[in-house]
Amino acid sequence: MKTKHLFVAAALLMGSLFSAQAQSKKEVFHVAGNCGMCKGRIENAAKEAGATQASWDADSKKLTVSYDAASTTVSKIQEQVALVGHDNAGAKATDEAYAKLHGCCKYDRTAAAAGSESCCKDGKCKDGSCKDTSKDCCKNGQCDKKSKKGKSCCANCTKS
Numbered sequence: 001m002k003t004k005h006l007f008v009a010a011a012l013l014m015g016s017l018f019s020a021q022a023q024s025k026k027e028v029f030h031v032a033g034n035c036g037m038c039k040g041r042i043e044n045a046a047k048e049a050g051a052t053q054a055s056w057d058a059d060s061k062k063l064t065v066s067y068d069a070a071s072t073t074v075s076k077i078q079e080q081v082a083l084v085g086h087d088n089a090g091a092k093a094t095d096e097a098y099a100k101l102h103g104c105c106k107y108d109r110t111a112a113a114a115g116s117e118s119c120c121k122d123g124k125c126k127d128g129s130c131k132d133t134s135k136d137c138c139k140n141g142q143c144d145k146k147s148k149k150g151k152s153c154c155a156n157c158t159k160s
């Protein structure tokens, strides 16, 4: 009798785990920002892009998002966060969007760049920033043409 109850409980638990894992994804990535205003703006942008949950930490500059993989992607969320002015691991804000930020929200863009390594400058790889040119956008010292302008196309590029 006890065994049967355990079996039923285990089956129910597994069932709920599977349905939760089926679509829901969680991701953590770097988003530049300063204050509580930034937090609200970043989290709202993420939710606008389809995130079911979004939480940005001002100290670590990390945004944790949960989303339904059937309705949005991390890239979409990152593009939306950049659209409201915040550079992040997957997308860079335009100068116009950055300029619109409140004075206290104007984060240091050079420090932000350290969080999301960008080895591309004006369509060319910055000297010494890309050692492994085989698995990123940098081909022969030039950025892949498919890479969006202003976006860090060398997201997976690591200094070695």
Ligand SMILES: [Cu+2]
Residues within 6 Å of the ligand: 033, 034, 035, 036, 037, 038, 039, 104, 105, 106
């Ligand atoms: Cu702010």
